[in-house]
Amino acid sequence: MTDQNHTNLTQQQVRERIATRLASRHRKEKIFRGFGIASIAFGVLAVLVLFTDIISKGSSAFVQSQIQLQVNYDPVELGIDKVDQESLAWANFDGVIRAALRERFPEATSRSEKRELYSLVSSGAGFYLRERLKNDPALLGQSETVWVNADDDVDTYVKSLSKSKDGFLGRTSEQKAVWINTLRDSGELKKRFNKTFFTNGDSREPEQAGIRAALVGSLLTMLVTLALSFPIGVAAAIYLEEFAPKNRWTDLIEVNINNLAAVPSIVFGLLGLAIFINFFELPRSAPLVGGLVLTLMTLPTIIISSRASLKSVPPSIREAAMGMGASRMQVVLHHVLPLAMPGMLTGAIIGMAQALGETAPLLMIGMVAFIVDVPHGVTDPSTVLPVQIFLWADSPERAFVERTSAAIMVLLAVLITMNTCAVWLRKKLERRW
């Protein structure tokens, strides 16, 4: 009886304990799984927040406020009597613009009011008029209606009106806001596609700043990088994978390549500065040096991915070719290399995308200067898109924020396109053995 009671009690306790522990373990299982889901969610959220922030800041930069003016190409106002190269250089187009503004708002009479009025229009508007007169000399003495870029403060204010009723005045005065709203109501101030952003180089004025010079600089730098790193990387991979004897020397090479992949990019910048610019005296700020530095940085990536591609070609291909009497070099060049080339190209594209986004080493070699002109060759001073982003991010003017974000959108679009092409090529060209 006592034993029976004890056994019953024990069984009861055991059953309860089992149920309790099992529930506890299931709860831990759920919590653990929840942590995993939370981590994934954090990563996805980070992507979404980052992209949302960039796009919300930058999308407005693709439109530009423009003001319609009735301008009179008055020879007296311009100070010229004929249209030729020299006259155009000296003509007073700003005076023509100011006359048009005074005619539109005659109520501005005091000196300070006039200065306020003149600042509605971008300081680069005169260049636009010069181009029009240059293209059509018959305009001299005539009037015409033109659209010119508004100043960046005006642009900022107009864009803020679409978000809230009162808008963000910033440096815009109340009087200026009245004029702006008058122009908006009468249809003489509109938002148009910002062509300037894609056709201009850098500028101290946000409304005149564009990414063309930086894009061309990036393109030239990428051309140099690709022309050097791909042949060298593929050749190195072929040697290490197909010809290298297994000894301490080749082990040293492999360790070196792996180590180079982990070296901070700024150290490559120091290398570029000390060796290419200081020792070899190559031109500073040039895509040639930028390409060389990025080549050294990209080489490990291309070598590693190329080796993986070569390794994925089955040995039976090699053995069949050798069975036909081909030499080792012929086996590699005629059979293994063509079959591995798709993977190598994919790796090269990823390497180029990585190099395109690189910024720190290029600061070291001087590609951080104020570049207005579009470079025409690999030895012209230039900058690259990431460095342009860096420079604009450092500018105190508010209007540069949206232009910086827009440049980032362009950069990310290019990078996503490259990586998507790489993924697509990999799937399309992939072959199973």
Next chain:
Amino acid sequence: MQTPTLFALLLLLILVAYGTGFSRAIGAARSRGGIRSLASLPSYYGVHTALWCGLPALVILGVWLAFDDAIIRALVLGGVADRPESLSGQNLLYAQIQNLAAGNLVGESTPQLSAAAAHLNSLRNSGQWLQTALILILAVGLGAYALMRVTPELRAREKVEKVLRAILLMCACAAIFTTVGILMSVLFESLRFFQAVPVSEFLFGLHWSPQMAMRADQVGSSGAFGAVPLFTGTLMVSAIAMLVAVPVGLMSAIYLAEYASNRVRSFAKPLIEILAGVPTVVYGFFAALTVAPFIRDLAQSVGLEASSESALAAGLVMGVMIIPFISSLSDDVINAVPQSLRDGALGLGSTRSETVRKVVIPAALPGIVGGVLLAVSRAIGETMIVVMAAGLAANLTANPLESVTTVTVQIVTLLVGDQEFDSPKTLAAFALGLMLFVSTLILNFIALHVVKKYREQYD
């Protein structure tokens, strides 16, 4: 003749050499009953001739281009009486001579400078013609020599393949050359820096203020090069980054490897890896203009005071950047654990999380540790995020809400802009670069060693 034109002409000669070599081989074979009598395929004879024609000429041209400017400069300055002794003085003088020679100098110039400019121009012209003559004679001569050697008995394929193999080896050694270049440039400049600043002051000094007088007679800061605040700043930002990246990255990898369905994996994995493809300058912009103000406002709302360039902002964003790095490395390591270990644990009644925590993670721990060390190395070497989001104040502090500066920030700050190359202020960047290189190399070495040593148990 200009160098690009010379290059183009050289390429043309190489093509001609290939064509004539090929034709000569075909011609020699015809009299012997066809190309079967040749020791190699005809194209190898063409390549052989082209290599003889082009390779030595290209090498000599490369060497010439590398050194002719230095030689011309030495000759020009050697011809100037009472030239300055200092390097910067000579640089300035040579720049004046160059501008005069190019017609860029407006205003008065001394007869001595004019003579030097004329000397420079004549040397350049002579050098150009000499270069052209030498290269062309070399290319044509060696090409003709190789052409004479084209006979059916010549084993052209073997010779060509030997050259190709040597070229492949040289390309593989590019990594060695790069590492040696890094070491030489950083070490050499660092040694010059340590001649002016003691090593002990650099490594253990508590004040960093590289501003110093440009001339001996100038009143100004004497400069302080104690790098401890830079080290602590770097470590703080990196630690914050790892606190974010390691838990999120590791749990992401575990979830994707052990729990996620194929559909979830195919969606989530690429999305997280997008973070790896975003340029760091974008992260820097995001950190500086969005995260840092957010943290400052958040701190103020709870009564704390935070800098606009706090270590916390830079560290958080850097952590987000490193998440995919840890996630993908951990994923590889976890998938490398044999399935039989999991099956054994599950067979004994473990839940999936118990299997992961007690079996999979211990088995994968060496690889995970290696991946984390690589991530630390990457965080320490990160530049653009901290340049844009961290500050320039070399504070010695443990408060993440304060502004700190890092090794990489100071390297950029010291070297961007116009600097005299031999002043301690500039050379300090190379000493910092040396520290960076050595520390990341050590971390990388330890990581690879850990992975290699412990991974063997399951292979």
